[in-house]
Amino acid sequence: MIELEDVVFRYDGAKINAIHNVSLTIESNEWVAILGQNGSGKSTLGRLINGLFIPTSGSVKVDGYETIQESSLWEVRRRVGMVFQNPEHQFVATTVRDDLAFGLENRGIERAEMVARIEKYSKQIGIEHLLDKEPHRLSGGQKQRVAIAGIIALEPEFVIFDEATSMLDPIGRQEVLQTMKELHNHGVSIVSITHDMQEAIYANRVIVLKDGQVLKDGSPRQVFQSHDWIKEAGLSVPFSLTLQQELAKQGVMLKQQCLTNEELVNALWISNLTK
Numbered sequence: 001m002i003e004l005e006d007v008v009f010r011y012d013g014a015k016i017n018a019i020h021n022v023s024l025t026i027e028s029n030e031w032v033a034i035l036g037q038n039g040s041g042k043s044t045l046g047r048l049i050n051g052l053f054i055p056t057s058g059s060v061k062v063d064g065y066e067t068i069q070e071s072s073l074w075e076v077r078r079r080v081g082m083v084f085q086n087p088e089h090q091f092v093a094t095t096v097r098d099d100l101a102f103g104l105e106n107r108g109i110e111r112a113e114m115v116a117r118i119e120k121y122s123k124q125i126g127i128e129h130l131l132d133k134e135p136h137r138l139s140g141g142q143k144q145r146v147a148i149a150g151i152i153a154l155e156p157e158f159v160i161f162d163e164a165t166s167m168l169d170p171i172g173r174q175e176v177l178q179t180m181k182e183l184h185n186h187g188v189s190i191v192s193i194t195h196d197m198q199e200a201i202y203a204n205r206v207i208v209l210k211d212g213q214v215l216k217d218g219s220p221r222q223v224f225q226s227h228d229w230i231k232e233a234g235l236s237v238p239f240s241l242t243l244q245q246e247l248a249k250q251g252v253m254l255k256q257q258c259l260t261n262e263e264l265v266n267a268l269w270i271s272n273l274t275k
């Protein structure tokens with residue numbers, strides 16, 4: 001469990017707080033999407049959660065380990081992995097296998113266990129055919145999945161994705177989103193920082209930040225129930241909702257709010273049949 005209590009964070013020399021009085025709890029097994037416009041504090045929040053940053057005041061605890069205590073940091077980082085925007089910056093070795101091994105070696109994992117984990121997690125993420133390839137020769141989506149395998153092999157409880165799909169083409173994006181879904185099915189908790197509304201609607205919970213504070217917190221359905229706040233928060237309305245609004249203007253009223261394109265297709269199909 002991740003617990004933030006009255007967290008304030010101010011960068012050295014900054015005049016205002018990047019995070020201002022944020023209190024929230026993220027349970028194991030959640031999939032939380034963190035939304036907000038540029039500069040709203042999303043990345044800062046991610047870095048506070050895994051102990052890369054220490055709060056100016058307030059507390060951040062992961063499974064009871066408080067990040068302010070030097071002795072807890074190892075426990076926190078073991079539990080919270082991070083995948084960043086640019087997959088290029090996440091490789092150190094010349095083959096995918098060596099790269100995965102390097103991360104495990106760094107954590108003092110024994111050789112036999114290392115080999116077993118590389119096999120298990122490369123299969124789980126679907127990159128076993130890439131193990132002998134050079135990371136730099138892979139596609140964007142493959143690179144990002146290798147980076148994810150490297151994090152998952154350390155068996156964290158939570159993985160924070162900081163705009164991990166934003167530099168990928170649509171295929172790479174889809175691959176990584178699918179990987180996130182599978183990880184969640186395997187019991188890994190996901191915190192996904194994103195600008196992509198289509199990605200956010202797959203989460204169980206959406207937290208919207210504005211000026212370093214929590215503006216909205218709830219299920220995607222609750223949070224997107226009304227749209228008036230979305231533009232104010234500097235975000236765009238999910239495509240399926242926009243289309244639904246336009247359809248309503250044309251007199252096609254659907255019974256329920258459709259968040260995903262699949263839901264929308266199904267609802268349209270039913271409404272057509274019942275006409």
Ligand SMILES: Nc1ncnc2c1ncn2[C@@H]1O[C@H](COP(=O)(O)OP(=O)(O)OP(=O)(O)O)[C@@H](O)[C@H]1O
Pocket residue numbers: 011012014018036037038039040041042043044045
């Ligand atoms: N290294 C830094 N030094 C000073 N201020 C910073 C630093 N990094 C970020 N900030 C400021 O902190 C605030 C929050 O930034 P943060 O990077 O967390 O936002 P973000 O929501 O991740 O934005 P983006 O969508 O652009 O990634 C912004 O006002 C930003 O200008």
Ligand SMILES: [Mg+2]
Pocket residue numbers: 042043044
């Ligand atoms: Mg950011």
